[in-house]
Each structure stands twice: as C-alpha cells, then as structure tokens.
Amino acid sequence: MKKAKKLLFQAASLIMAAVLFTGCYYPLTSKQKGWISQIEKYYPDDTFTYVGHSTVSMGVTSPSCISLESENFPHVDVQIYEVDGELYSNYPRYYHEEAVVEHFSDLVISCFGCDYVDLKMTDTADKPLKYVSDEKYIEKYAIHHYIAYVYYEEGHAYPTEDELEEMALDYFQHITTDNDDRGNAFRLCFVRPGDTKHGKDLDMDYMFDFHDGVASLYNAKENYYVFKGPLEDFI
Structure with missing residues (x-):
C-alpha cells in the first residue's frame, strides 16, 4: 500500500513538473x-x-x-x-538591427572623427509591434544603447578631452529618441587597428549618457565625470 502511494506521488510530481516547465x-x-x-x-x-x-x-x-x-x-x-x-x-529590434547599427556607426564616425567603428547594440527594450520603415524606426524607437570600439589609424591622433567634450555635445543634439527609462547610454573604447585591449588597458574609455535633458560624459579609465548636468548648460 505504501509502495503504491509512493508511486502515485512520484507520478503526480512528474505530471506537475511537466505542467510547470512546458x-x-x-x-x-x-x-x-x-x-x-x-x-x-x-x-x-x-x-x-x-x-x-x-x-x-x-x-x-x-x-x-x-x-x-x-x-x-x-x-x-x-x-x-x-x-x-x-x-x-522583441522582433522589431532584430528586424531593424542592421539599419540601426549602420546609422549609429555613421553618426559616431561623423561626430568623433574616427576612421572606422565596430559597434554592438545593447538595447534590450521591446518595441511596439507594428511595421515601420528603417528610417521611422530609428527616429521613433532606436535607443542609443551600444558599446563601440572606435579605431584611429596610426598617425591619426585621438581627440583631446576638451575636443571630446565638444564632440559629445554635438552627438547629444542628434538624439531624437528619449522614451526609455534607462536613457541613452553608450560607451566608446578608443583603440588602434589590430589592438585587442580591454578594460583599463584601453587607450581611452568614455561613457556617454543623455536622458530627460541631462547629459554626462564619464572617463571610465580614470573614474571621473568630464561634465554632467542639463544639456542646455553646456551648449
């Protein structure tokens, strides 16, 4: 009798597990x-x-x-x-990803003057399920959440921090979407072609953020803010 009850209990447990995990x-x-x-x-x-x-x-x-x-x-x-x-x-994010990466890469090259960029999106926010063109998606839904390795050829000097501040302020004025509670947060890692540096070994490492009108530029290698405050105070 006890053995039968034990078998019934085990069978019931297996059924419940199947129900929960399918x-x-x-x-x-x-x-x-x-x-x-x-x-x-x-x-x-x-x-x-x-x-x-x-x-x-x-x-x-x-x-x-x-x-x-x-x-x-x-x-x-x-x-x-x-x-x-x-x-x-989450489907629109994947559907438009190639166009978004190309758009942000072109913007980084234009604003920061690097020779080329290797950019990976980190935006994980789901989007409204509706079909829009790549252009409309970028305008309305693409969040500036990414990490990018920005490459400067040998002989092409990195921007100074003062120059980088001006470049960042120029970039922030191109942001059209600010509908995510996490804001627009991205990171630029400055390297030479062929470099495989990471973390503290990077030549330059900066984090950018813009949300609700507040902008910041953070030196992640040296751990200090270059600037932080309302964007209108800096432009």
Missing part, C-alpha cells in the same frame, strides 16, 4: 492567434511558428506572452505580449 500548458487564445496574424501581416518576408508561451522566470510560463520561431532569425525567441491594448515584441 510552454504549451496554456492554450493559445483566439486573441493570441490574432497576434500571430498581425506579425505575419507586418513581416510577410518571414515565416513564424508558434512554439508555446514564454518562460518569464524560474521555468514558469506566462499565459499572457507567446513565443514564436522565426525563419529569418532562428536564434531569436520571438515574444509577443499586450500592454494597455498595444502589442509589444
């Missing part, structure tokens, strides 16, 4: 089927496959967020959910 436990609602129709309408050049409900924490799934596979971005767990009647997704 994204298909919650049924796909008719509204969520409509979400899939929306993303298919906005991005007809991709193919999406429903895989379940998204894991939110500790392996527990959420009934309000669905996961899709994307044929064009097979490494991405595409998520869709609704907030106050508006759909949000």
